[in-house]
Amino acid sequence: xxxxxxxxxxxxxxxxxxxxxxxxxxxxxxxxxxxxxxxxxxxxxxxxxxxxxxxxxxxxxxxxxxxxxxxxxxxxxxxxxxxxxxxxxxxxxxxxxxxxxxxxxxxxxxxxxxxxxxxxxxxxxxxxxxxxxxxxxxxxxxxxxxxxxxxxxxxxxxxxxxxxxxxxxxxxxxxxxxxxxxxxxxxxxxxxxxxxxxxxxxxxxxxxxxxxxxxxxxxxxxxxxxxxxxxxxxxxxxxxxxxxxxxxxxxxxxxxxxxxxxxxxxxxxxxxxxxxxxxxxxxxxxxxxxxxxxxxxxxxxxxxxxxxxxxxxxxxxxxxxxxxxxxxxxxxxxxxxxxxxxxxxxxxxxxxxxxxxxxxxxxx
Amino acid sequence: xxxxxxxxxxxxxxxxxxxxxxxxxxxxxxxxxxxxxxxxxxxxxxxxxxxxxxxxxxxxxxxxxxxxxxxxxxxxxxxxxxxxxxxxxxxxxxxxxxxxxxxxxxxxxxxxxxxxxxxxxxxxxxxxxxxxxxxxxxxxxxxxxxxxxxxxxxxxxxxxxxxxxxxxxxxxxxxxxxxxxxxxxxxxxxxxxxxxxxxxxxxxxxxxxxxxxxxxxxxxxxxxxxxxxxxxxxxxxxxxxxxxxxxxxxxxxxxxxxxxxxxxxxxxxxxxxxxxxxxxxxxxxxxxxxxxxxxxxxxxxxxxxxxxxxxxxxxxxxxxxxxxxxxxxxxxxxxxxxxxxxxxxxxxxxxxxxxxxxxxxxxxxxxxxxxxxxxxxxxxxxxxxxxxxxxxxxxxxxxxxxxxxxxxxxxxxxxxxxxxxxxxxxxxxxxxxxxxxxxxxxxxxxxxxxxxxxxxxxxxxxxxxxxxxxxxxxxxxxxxxxxxxxxxxxxxxxxxxxxxxxxxxxxxxxxxxxxxxxxxxxxxxxxxxxxxxxxxx
Numbered sequence: 001x002x003x004x005x006x007x008x009x010x011x012x013x014x015x016x017x018x019x020x021x022x023x024x025x026x027x028x029x030x031x032x033x034x035x036x037x038x039x040x041x042x043x044x045x046x047x048x049x050x051x052x053x054x055x056x057x058x059x060x061x062x063x064x065x066x067x068x069x070x071x072x073x074x075x076x077x078x079x080x081x082x083x084x085x086x087x088x089x090x091x092x093x094x095x096x097x098x099x100x101x102x103x104x105x106x107x108x109x110x111x112x113x114x115x116x117x118x119x120x121x122x123x124x125x126x127x128x129x130x131x132x133x134x135x136x137x138x139x140x141x142x143x144x145x146x147x148x149x150x151x152x153x154x155x156x157x158x159x160x161x162x163x164x165x166x167x168x169x170x171x172x173x174x175x176x177x178x179x180x181x182x183x184x185x186x187x188x189x190x191x192x193x194x195x196x197x198x199x200x201x202x203x204x205x206x207x208x209x210x211x212x213x214x215x216x217x218x219x220x221x222x223x224x225x226x227x228x229x230x231x232x233x234x235x236x237x238x239x240x241x242x243x244x245x246x247x248x249x250x251x252x253x254x255x256x257x258x259x260x261x262x263x264x265x266x267x268x269x270x271x272x273x274x275x276x277x278x279x280x281x282x283x284x285x286x287x288x289x290x291x292x293x294x295x296x297x298x299x300x301x302x303x304x305x306x307x308x309x310x311x312x313x314x315x316x317x318x319x320x321x322x323x324x325x326x327x328x329x330x331x332x333x334x335x336x337x338x339x340x341x342x343x344x345x346x347x348x349x350x351x352x353x354x355x356x357x358x359x360x361x362x363x364x
Numbered sequence: 365x366x367x368x369x370x371x372x373x374x375x376x377x378x379x380x381x382x383x384x385x386x387x388x389x390x391x392x393x394x395x396x397x398x399x400x401x402x403x404x405x406x407x408x409x410x411x412x413x414x415x416x417x418x419x420x421x422x423x424x425x426x427x428x429x430x431x432x433x434x435x436x437x438x439x440x441x442x443x444x445x446x447x448x449x450x451x452x453x454x455x456x457x458x459x460x461x462x463x464x465x466x467x468x469x470x471x472x473x474x475x476x477x478x479x480x481x482x483x484x485x486x487x488x489x490x491x492x493x494x495x496x497x498x499x500x501x502x503x504x505x506x507x508x509x510x511x512x513x514x515x516x517x518x519x520x521x522x523x524x525x526x527x528x529x530x531x532x533x534x535x536x537x538x539x540x541x542x543x544x545x546x547x548x549x550x551x552x553x554x555x556x557x558x559x560x561x562x563x564x565x566x567x568x569x570x571x572x573x574x575x576x577x578x579x580x581x582x583x584x585x586x587x588x589x590x591x592x593x594x595x596x597x598x599x600x601x602x603x604x605x606x607x608x609x610x611x612x613x614x615x616x617x618x619x620x621x622x623x624x625x626x627x628x629x630x631x632x633x634x635x636x637x638x639x640x641x642x643x644x645x646x647x648x649x650x651x652x653x654x655x656x657x658x659x660x661x662x663x664x665x666x667x668x669x670x671x672x673x674x675x676x677x678x679x680x681x682x683x684x685x686x687x688x689x690x691x692x693x694x695x696x697x698x699x700x701x702x703x704x705x706x707x708x709x710x711x712x713x714x715x716x717x718x719x720x721x722x723x724x725x726x727x728x729x730x731x732x733x734x735x736x737x738x739x740x741x742x743x744x745x746x747x748x749x750x751x752x753x754x755x756x757x758x759x760x761x762x763x764x765x766x767x768x769x770x771x772x773x774x775x776x777x778x779x780x781x782x783x784x785x786x787x788x789x790x791x792x793x794x795x796x797x798x799x800x801x802x803x804x805x806x807x808x809x810x811x812x813x814x815x816x817x818x819x820x821x822x823x824x825x826x827x828x829x830x831x832x833x834x835x836x837x838x839x840x841x842x843x844x845x846x847x848x849x850x851x852x853x854x855x856x857x858x859x860x861x862x863x864x865x866x867x868x869x870x871x872x873x874x875x876x877x878x879x880x881x882x883x884x885x886x887x888x889x890x891x892x893x894x895x896x897x898x899x900x901x
Contacts, residue, residue, distance in 0.1 A: 048843070048858075048859060048862065049859075049862060049863075073753075073843075074584065074843055075584075077584060077585050078584045078585075081583070081584060081587045081750075082750065082753055084587065085386075085750060085753055085754050086753055086754060086757055088757075089757040105587065180570040182570075182581060182585070183565070183570070183581060183585065217569070217570050218569060218570065219565045219566065219569065219570055220565065220566070221862070222861050222862060223464075223465075223566055225864060226465070226861060226869060227465060227468060227472075232864060232869075233865065233866030233869050233870070234866075234869040237663050237666060237869075238465065238468065238469065238472075239473060239475075240473075241473055247864070248864070250864075251864045254863070254864040254865040255864060255865055255866065256865075257865050257867065258678070258865060258866065258867035259668060259866065259867075260668070315863070315864070352586065359570075363570050363571055
């Protein structure tokens with residue numbers, strides 16, 4: 001016992017006071033940074049939802065000799081904030097995951113070094129938000145839309161809603177659950193969609209009507225989708241009773257992934273007239289240690305291999321026009337023609353005030 | 365005392381001070397005017413009031429529910445006691461997202477209460493209070509029960525022989541002896557509920573916000589660091605007041621006690637009254653704790669083709685969700701255990717040394733140190749997480765991507781538990797025993813080993829168990845610093861829940877079930893270790 005105790009004390013003393021040395025060892029012995037072919041490491045900083053297949057990363061290493069190390073921190077908003085806070089000592093070379101609702105904040109804090117990625121010519125102009133300066137490169141796009149539970153509307157012989165105007169009709173009273181704009185990014189996106197649709201002067205009236213139509217608000221997407229929505233796998237088990245939920249256009253295909261045999265259609269559908277377009281960007285971090293590797297990685301993220309891997313990993317759409325969507329997306333997904341969108345500067349300028357106004361209408 | 369002090373200075377005070385000063389400085393100038401603006405905001409006042417009263421109510425409710433439980437676990441012998449004591453601790457480690465969801469199955473739409481009586485408590489303050497009892501029940505049962513089991517029952521019996529009624533004997537003899545432990549448990553529950561985040565977000569809905577929720581939103585969502593910094597200071601001030609009150613009440617009550625082997629104090633319940641008490645505690649545990657847990661387990665087996673192991677099989681393969689975790693979700697168990705053990709080792713050593721130092725020395729400085737050790741419980745995880753990020757970013761302390769940061773952050777929350785569990789017992793050890801050992805020629809270390817250690821072995825076990833459970837369940841700070849190639853169990857659960865689809869949802873439930881099992885198993889092992897030790901005297 002005596003020796004054990006002494007050992008424990010020594011170990012803890014080392015742990016608490018000798019950390020720098022220890023950490024240095026940990027760093028150099030890190031499996032992730034030891035390149036397969038002896039090449040260098042390029043570090044990608046992103047949010048928690050970032051995913052990529054191992055085989056695609058290996059492909060990158062094969063093409064360029066760089067090994068990718070991924071650092072994730074929290075959700076999209078947190079990750080951007082962390083990147084801003086650690087600006088003087090960036091955690092990596094490339095940041096991925098700043099979307100159009102957060103883009104202005106990243107620009108205001110001068111986070112990125114401009115770089116014009118190769119392959120931008122295959123990316124539609126309307127998603128290139130910073131085409132003049134190339135501080136960021138668009139990588140994927142996705143839509144936040146109202147999803148509906150097909151079974152509910154079939155059982156009740158009711159046509160599912162298709163537009164914002166439908167949602168305030170009496171036949172859809174007490175059916176929609178959405179997320180708190182102050183705490184949830186899909187919640188905020190849905191609010192922004194209504195602002196884009198009805199204009200800065202009238203969106204509040206719309207929400208008053210929505211509130212009168214008994215819209216329910218919860219704090220997070222997980223609760224809305226997995227607990228309250230009646231159409232999702234989780235919601236069915238949790239006895240959710242809301243057949244309408246604010247979620248993603250890619251949620252219906254996601255509901256059938258892994259289901260065997262594949263059903264004829266997804267249990268959920270998308271109200272295509274209720275969408276907000278979200279675009280995610282990547283940028284070369286200022287102060288990056290491996291600028292060349294970072295540039296190569298951004299180029300690679302626009303390439304076909306990465307772009308075709310994204311849909312099933314992150315449930316987003318490619319921006320490269322040559323990339324093909326997986327079958328489960330084309331078969332079970334909806335084509336969104338006219339998504340709402342707002343300029344990033346406008347969002348940055350009004351966001352706080354809009355969220356406050358929204359809270360006082362909806363949460364009171 | 366030097367080691368714990370260094371630990372707190374480097375891994376708590378420095379990061380938190382960095383983030384707070386970043387918020388309060390503007391172009392090199394301190395902006396204290398901001399403090400006034402934020403504090404006088406009526407919305408913040410409202411939030412502060414709600415935070416305080418719900419924490420007070422939760423603490424009172426948890427103590428009221430937990431004390432009978434502590435008594436039953438300390439004084440009665442019944443089959444499955446050890447297992448049950450481990451199980452009631454399980455909620456403590458569950459990610460609130462998961463536990464909140466299970467709780468909704470009890471209180472929410474279509475839940476048990478709804479089906480029986482048509483009562484829905486979700487989005488009411490009752491849901492928050494009950495969930496706080498659910499999460500913190502074990503704190504009371506283990507902290508108070510640990511000491512209670514070692515109180516010599518003969519003292520109470522003596523009072524009875526001398527003519528005191530059952531209640532009077534308890535009130536006059538047992539309760540004063542338990543005082544410090546009850547106060548310690550109450551303090552921890554209060555701190556936990558004061559900084560409650562997930563429970564309030566999930567069960568309370570958007571209409572309820574605690575200070576912690578507000579700090580989180582200001583820091584993580586709005587990047588309004590000045591406001592967040594002021595709120596952090598407000599939280600510190602509130603916690604400071606609480607600690608001062610606690611220190612005053614405890615100091616008046618603490619006394620050396622006669623401690624005996626726990627195994628000798630417990631016996632089978634006798635008479636209708638004791639059986640009824642045991643039964644009612646068991647019913648309470650079943651309804652409030654076992655039922656929600658059972659819902660989770662049930663959902664983890666409820667696969668697409670009826671009940672089965674489909675989700676567990678999916679967990680074992682990294683294939684389908686390829687990059688989700690880089691590794692198969694099952695491997696997160698190994699990560700969690702490794703981090704948990706490292707965090708427990710750090711917490712026990714740092715906390716043990718701190719508790720030993722606090723027992724020996726008196727004085728203002730020492731009491732201040734005692735309070736300092738509790739502060740991490742009253743600090744927002746997002747403050748600590750972001751603080752690490754901006755403070756530990758330069759050599760020689762560039763630890764941002766080092767694995768050690770995870771157990772360190774977890775140990776920060778574990779240390780207060782170790783200190784609070786050890787202190788009442790250490791202070792109860794009669795100093796004359798040590799003096800006698802010293803007179804007989806024992807060195808201070810030997811005296812500690814021969815006198816203190818056998819007596820506090822049990823408390824050490826409880827403390828280690830807590831530290832381990834806390835580090836297993838820690839989510840707030842871990843999520844910021846867990847490296848993607850080695851996520852912990854709760855982080856993996858949160859990632860799975862963040863993705864739509866039956867397979868992801870089912871895997872989240874299955875992984876939560878595994879988390880419960882790992883926690884219960886680890887606690888059972890720890891309990892076994894500690895009974896072996898206390899058997900020595």
